[in-house]
Amino acid sequence: MADALIHPLDGIKVLDLSRILAGPWCTQTLADLGAEVWKIEEAKAGDDTRGWMPPEIGGESTYFQCCNRSKLSVAVDLRQLKGQELVARLAEQADVLVENFRKGALERFGLGFEQLRARNPRLIYCSISGYGRTGPRADEAGYDFAIQAESGLMAITGEPDGNPMKHGVAITDLVTGMNATQAILAALIARGRTGRGQHLDIALFDSAVALLANVASGHLATGRAPGRFGNAHATVVPYQLFDTADGVLALACGNDQQFRALCQRVLGRPEIADDARYVRNRDRVYNRETLIPLLAELFTGQSTSKWIAALREAGVPAGQVRSVPEVFAALDTLERGLVHEVPDPVHGMLRMTASPLRFSETPVRTPTSPPRLGQDTDDVMRRMLELARAEEPEGGLDHHSLRANEL
Structure with missing residues (x-):
């Protein structure tokens, strides 16, 4: 040890x-x-x-x-x-x-x-x-x-x-x-x-x-000026926010297999994944104007929690859009020990974020107050x-x- x-x-x-x-x-x-x-x-x-x-x-x-x-x-x-x-x-x-x-x-x-x-x-x-x-x-x-x-x-x-x-x-x-x-x-x-x-x-x-990462390499290779996509992704589709019946979810389909799982196992619409316009990510990028409204309508049919559960079961990356208070109350935040309570001579205890670095043999120090x-x-x-x-x-x-x- x-x-x-x-x-x-x-x-x-x-x-x-x-x-x-x-x-x-x-x-x-x-x-x-x-x-x-x-x-x-x-x-x-x-x-x-x-x-x-x-x-x-x-x-x-x-x-x-x-x-x-x-x-x-x-x-x-x-x-x-x-x-x-x-x-x-x-x-x-x-x-x-x-x-x-x-x-x-x-x-x-x-x-x-x-x-x-x-x-x-x-x-x-x-x-x-x-x-x-x-x-x-x-x-x-x-x-x-x-x-x-x-x-x-x-x-x-x-x-x-x-x-x-x-x-x-x-x-x-x-x-x-x-x-x-x-x-x-x-x-x-x-x-x-x-x-x-x-x-x-x-x-x-x-x-x-x-x-600028991939945005820089795209411009340097092609000479094209990139635009803004809001919460969507320039080169991966669907990869953005969708409204649900009671909130918002963040969907991140990173490859064609995940998109097929989304259509077949989550949405129950396998014909979308079979549509030639949407089979490959490249095709989905070029045809986002027709695909995104179709998906958006489907996602309004159930609550965020139900969609998140179905997406996780199907292995499709997604997350709920949380407020900062919700982040620090979340079980995953607490179980990862991302908040420390540190003794402080003035305030008694201070709550602060923990270092994100994890070592098996040489751990980070227990923090002291500023x-x-x-x-x-x-x-x-x-x-x-x-x-x-x-x-x-x-x-x-x-x-x-x-x-x-x-x-």
């Missing part, structure tokens, strides 16, 4: 100079995997999202809580030399640094990649930005909403005759955070071979364009100085030059 105290990133130290969502989402994942994450926050206000509310709980932002569990908060004034030196010394002890400052800002504080690499050649330095650290827009700030628009994601989302539509969450921020996590994990493996850290340049715009601003400054600094004292020759480091109450 696996030792529950062993996590994939035990012993890895992460210096988190990021804020808002993409960077914190990345470092939260690293924390879930067992890394010790030092979240550096502006001394007076902290991470911007501490002020993003409502919703809130006891005057604290639930937005901040979504991406900062299991971290240590260190309050630092980077405009002060002592604050800059503290972060530089933490970088000497860190394995990974994640930042999303404007280009050149950290260099002015003596905390750029080249500056810190001279102090710690093993440091993996991950820069997250809107448009990358090179190129004509490297100096611009990037925000998810604008990048959804600029990347083409918004153009392919929404009803065909409606306006372009953004995703319901900040999807480019989240995917960029995931990409940054992947890059960091790969860089840790590479460092194990070379002994050297490196600079990672992860951009929201790059991540969003890559997220930190209050600066709550770990003294502890982190004390441990950092103790470690530095053990590594430095006697007299080689002024351990009294930094004091928590001056940062």
Whole structure:
């Protein structure tokens, strides 16, 4: 049986100079995997999202809580030399640094990649930005909403005759955070071979364009501009929402066998599957204008629950359209342990989503509640100085030059 105290990133130290969502989402994942994450926050206000509310709980932002569990908060004034030196010394002890400052800002504080690499050649330095650290827009700030628009994601989302539509969450921020996590994990493996850290340049715009996936490959191969299909699929039919007698279901026929099972075993209309216009998916795509109204009329004849049961029995993928409260009350959500109740010194208990990562031998850590601003400054600094004292020759480091109450 696996030792529950062993996590994939035990012993890895992460210096988190990021804020808002993409960077914190990345470092939260690293924390879930067992890394010790030092979240550096502006001394007076902290991470911007501490002020993003409502919703809130006891005057604290639930937005901040979504991406900062299991971290240590260190309050630092980077405009002060002592604050800059503290972060530089933490970088000497860190394995990974994640930042999303404007280009050149950290260099002015003596905390750029080249500056810190001279102090710690093993440091993996991950820069997250809107448009990358090179190129004509490297100096611009990037925000998810604008990048959804600029990347083409918004153009392919929404009803065909409606306006372009953004995703319901900040999807480019989240995917960029995931990409940054992947890059960091790969860089840790590479460092194990070379002994050297490196600079990672992860951009929201790059991540969003890559997220176009099959839409991008279709355009690049044919030159055609894709349209919007609302809740339908551009290249798979039927793959969309259908109204039922009492609600809505999401039908996802991924192949011809599933479509035949739908017609024969669920709808009791085998002649539809035998119709030459609908036998193959390619044919159904070209003839969706006649097929979809036919299916839509049939689905209004029974309740959602009856259709879902019949579809599952026939092996046809489908799901009920749930509200967020319904998701967190659902048996499958609860049985998969997707909600944690975490002890919290202010609220008693906090309910939060769990990490989606599952390991048979090295599980993710049991989460701790998101930190209050600066709550770990003294502890982190004390441990950092103790470690530095053990590594430095006697007299080689002024351990009294930094004091928590001056940062």
